[in-house]
Amino acid sequence: MNLAHQHYAVLGAGLLGRLLAVTLAQRGAKVEIFDQGGPAAEHSAAHVAASMLAPLAESAITAANVVNMGMYSLARWPSILAQLAKPVFFQQAGTLILWHRQDVAEAKRFAAKLNYNCEQNSTLSTPQTLGLEDIYALEPSLGNRFQDGLFLPHEGQLDNRQLLASLAEELHRLKVNCHWYQSIEPHELQQNLYTGMIDCRGLGAKAAWAKSSNETNPLRGVRGEVVRLHAPEVKLTRPIRFIHPRYPIYIAPKENDIYVIGATEIESEDLSPASLRSTMELLSAAYTVHSGFAESRILETLTQCRPTLKNNLPAIRMTETGVMAINGLYRHGFMIAPAIVDCAIELLENRDSQQIDRVHSPLAAQLQLAVLPERALCAS
Numbered sequence: 001m002n003l004a005h006q007h008y009a010v011l012g013a014g015l016l017g018r019l020l021a022v023t024l025a026q027r028g029a030k031v032e033i034f035d036q037g038g039p040a041a042e043h044s045a046a047h048v049a050a051s052m053l054a055p056l057a058e059s060a061i062t063a064a065n066v067v068n069m070g071m072y073s074l075a076r077w078p079s080i081l082a083q084l085a086k087p088v089f090f091q092q093a094g095t096l097i098l099w100h101r102q103d104v105a106e107a108k109r110f111a112a113k114l115n116y117n118c119e120q121n122s123t124l125s126t127p128q129t130l131g132l133e134d135i136y137a138l139e140p141s142l143g144n145r146f147q148d149g150l151f152l153p154h155e156g157q158l159d160n161r162q163l164l165a166s167l168a169e170e171l172h173r174l175k176v177n178c179h180w181y182q183s184i185e186p187h188e189l190q191q192n193l194y195t196g197m198i199d200c201r202g203l204g205a206k207a208a209w210a211k212s213s214n215e216t217n218p219l220r221g222v223r224g225e226v227v228r229l230h231a232p233e234v235k236l237t238r239p240i241r242f243i244h245p246r247y248p249i250y251i252a253p254k255e256n257d258i259y260v261i262g263a264t265e266i267e268s269e270d271l272s273p274a275s276l277r278s279t280m281e282l283l284s285a286a287y288t289v290h291s292g293f294a295e296s297r298i299l300e301t302l303t304q305c306r307p308t309l310k311n312n313l314p315a316i317r318m319t320e321t322g323v324m325a326i327n328g329l330y331r332h333g334f335m336i337a338p339a340i341v342d343c344a345i346e347l348l349e350n351r352d353s354q355q356i357d358r359v360h361s362p363l364a365a366q367l368q369l370a371v372l373p374e375r376a377l378c379a380s
Contacts, residue, residue: 001349004028009194011186012201013037013178014044015160015333016326018167019080020198020341025174026083027345029195033176036183036204039168045202048226048304050252050260051160051334052239053077054095056124056152058332059117060110063313065368066332069339071123072367074156076338081158085173086166089255091238092156096138097127098149098289099243107243111150125153141235142290157239159254160334186323196348199325202307203269209309209317209327219327221269221305226262227282231296234259242289249285259296261286265331274301306330314340315370316347324348343369 006029010021013035021033037043055070074092081088099107111127118124128134130149135142138151171178183204186197199205209219236259240251249263263285264278279301286293309315309328314336317325324347326340343364350361364371 003345003348005030006195007193008032009034009186009189009197011035011184011197011199012204013180014041014200014202015046015049015164015167015337016202016329016340017198017200018164018171019337020200020326020344021176022167022170022174023341023345025171025176031174031176032179033171034179034182034184036181038180039165039178041164041168044164045224045304045306046160046164046333048224048302049160049334050226050239050250050262051158051163052095052250052252053092053156053158053335054152054239054241055335056114056117056127056155057095057097057241058335059121059124060113062332064117064121066313066336067117067121067124069314069336069367069369070332071121072342073336073338074154076342077156077158080338081163084166084170086162086169088162088166089159090156091158092154093238095152095155096130096135096149096238096240097152097243098135098142098146098240100288101147103243103245104148106245107148107150110243114150114152127152139236139238139240141292145289155239157252158334186321191322197323198344199323200327202327202329203305205307205325205327208325215310218310220267220308220310222308222330223264223266223268223270223303223305224262224331225264225266225274225278225282225301225303226260227274227279227286227298228300228302229259229261229286229293229296230257230299231259231293232257233292233295234290235292236290240289242285244285247281247285249282249289251286251289258299259286259293269305271303271305274303306333313370315372316340316344316364317372318347339363339367340369343367343371347371 128151252260314328
């Protein structure tokens with residue numbers, strides 16, 4: 001189906017909703033988007049994220065299909081960003097993995113896992129073993145703090161706040177009708193006005209997923225905490241992951257000496273402020289990586305919950321009522337969003353019948369992205 005002149009309602013204006021609405025509008029569709037928050041995406045997990053694009057690093061803890069989505073998306077981000085009028089910081093300078101000497105056993109296990117994953121997936125670049133001089137060449141500001149490390153080439157990151165703002169501006173430029181500060185359920189919209197509805201509300205869709213899947217809690221929140229710092233004395237140039245048995249942190253340097261530091265992942269939907277203990281652990285771990293963080297200024301401490309399905313994998317659900325529901329991006333939102341959006345667009349273009357069993361997507365099959373008919377969810 002040609003998407004031009006079709007009319008779509010997108011529910012949820014976080015990263016996925018904005019990216020999908022912009023893509024539809026770029027293809028000539030008429031689009032309306034609804035969100036409980038405003039243009040700043042203040043209620044979105046994307047507002048808090050470090051937005052690292054690190055499929056090899058994440059392969060140590062996630063499934064192979066998510067890694068494939070990450071590799072696909074890493075190649076897609078430059079062309080997506082090139083179509084936006086407002087520039088967005090994007091970097092593909094690799095990831096540096098560091099550890100202290102007492103944690104060398106854990107580092108060896110991590111390296112072995114990455115090397116095994118590279119053997120299984122030829123699209124991944126093999127990690128490079130580093131010594132003191134190699135680390136200094138990559139990040140001179142670290143001095144001689146670390147004797148050993150790993151370098152994961154080609155991995156990237158972008159600026160989440162810049163991207164969300166740029167997508168909001170693009171929605172305006174493309175004349176997408178934005179209904180800010182409107183929390184709405186799909187059944188509350190007049191369905192015959194739209195070619196289709198797409199539900200990207202994350203945890204806002206929790207009740208809808210539970211109702212249709214006959215499960216008590218198919219969609220849950222996983223809490224994360226981050227600190228944003230202004231640290232002009234640090235001068236790191238690429239994301240760093242620090243291996244530690246208690247708090248394996250990441251440090252993501254953005255433009256203008258801004259650093260996003262995070263680590264915590266808690267099975268909780270608590271959105272209260274970060275605790276003193278977790279904040280101190282993040283900051284003390286960052287200080288052990290670079291002492292320049294001691295003079296940094298704390299800009300924000302932030303908490304948010306990532307929408308996560310039971311198997312920690314993303315899914316697209318095609319409902320009997322004509323709603324496409326997308327959810328479960330977990331901690332990988334920025335890493336896999338382009339793959340999810342491209343699959344959704346392919347589904348919309350190829351869907352020639354309201355019969356769910358005839359919906360198909362070659363890209364979804366290639367990436368092993370679950371596309372679930374509602375009746376299959378109910379049956380499970």
